[in-house]
Amino acid sequence: MHFSGDDVRFYSSKLAASAAAVGINQGISFACVVCILYADSSLSNKIYTKEEKMAEEGTVISCHSLDAWNEQLQKGNDSKKLVVVDFTASWCGPCRFIAPYLGELAQMLPDVTFLKVDVDELKSVATDWAIEAMPTFMFLKEGKIVDKVVGARKEELQQKIAMHKPN
């Protein structure tokens, strides 16, 4: 992944914006940062403390490395929770439009896991999943794709989550 000076500025402001959107207090913003650092260190077999588990619930988890991505997928499979993956790009306006809304959904629905994949950062994942338009939301249950929404379509996204999430 190659960033120019502008990219880095832009990217960090985007992270700050999504952290702010999820809500908010310093605790949660901090949790978001922890999650990113952790993802980059790509530890496997990590034992989660209760605090870390709580920190991930209610936020959109950004996967910045293949290891972090695979680990989150595995966790999703094991937990049998509905996993919603947002395939996004830093240069995609519609992605910025929907990001705050996704943050709100994550906060409202702690029993759904929200993951975020930047298609430039994890190019191979985006290619494998045949992502051509952004944002694309993939709905997974126990490792299987059960539905998808292409585009920032708030109502459709909300309705499909309601349809697939366990009661």
Added chain:
Amino acid sequence: MAVSGFEGFEKRLELHFYGDDPMGLRRLDFSGLQEVLDAVQCTVVSAVGNCFFDAYVLSESSLFVYPKKMIIKTCGTTQLLKSIPCLLGHADELGLTVCGCKYTRGNFIFPEAQPFPHTSFSEEVMYLEESLPNSLCYRKACIMPSKTSHAWHVYTASDDDHHQMVGHLVGPNTFTIEVCMTQLDAALARKFFRRHGDRSSGDAAGKEMTAATGIGEISPSALVCDFAFDPCGYSMNGVDGPHYSTIHVTPEDGYSYASFECVASAGGDLGEVLKKVVRVFRPGTMSVSICTGDGGVEMCSRVAAALRVVGYDARSCRVEDFPAAGSVTFQTFSIRRK
């Protein structure tokens, strides 16, 4: 005609920029975009992007953002031109300089309902002249009349470096086509009303209309972002590689209106696309305007030949040259009565 109703005829603004950043306008953050849309008085309904551009369905029509080009099309009583000062300000912050502008619109059904600066074409031109920088020194404004109620209003402006590039405002080997349709077939227009008691989302109802009306077949390879308004009305953007298409429908009887617009490559089958569009709406009267680098006259005969097959007679045809835009054609048609 109804005393007053929803104005379907859109205003369309296209701005071109130059600058070094390959992502250009796509870096505009959402609050910046929101400011632009606030000035126009509309909001984002749904949106999608690919590696070439972002496409937004708005509460009143559509917005397309390319790295170096922006197209906003709005209907109703929106104040489209008021977005220019705000847009140029944001572009400047992104290191972009405006180098071309094109404004087009048809003939409003309810002109007296339009707010400033859309009260008349001369008012609009005056506002454009004041809002654009002096560097855009090659300017032209023109009303292209017809023998029907349709007329085409065109304004273009370009800077010194770009005005001699034929088709600078359209791109090489591509053209933009804008179709305005009035007096839609009543039975076909009814398909753009929500079913009574339907509680599905605007996204889901839009998808149903795309399939039920045949709109989905116009360009089958395009990704469609559609939306159905309550109780009636429909908008869609099609995204197909670097090309967009868009349809907006105001189905109410008395002032029914539908528009189709797309960018296509010169080699594509324009006639087939037009035939499919006409079959969706069966308008009583329609106009077709094409902006192309060159070959405007030849385009006119292709359009007339295709529409003759589906029962439409040409009523008028005009071709006018604009700096940087190349040829703009304007043809009108009416349905052949049996």
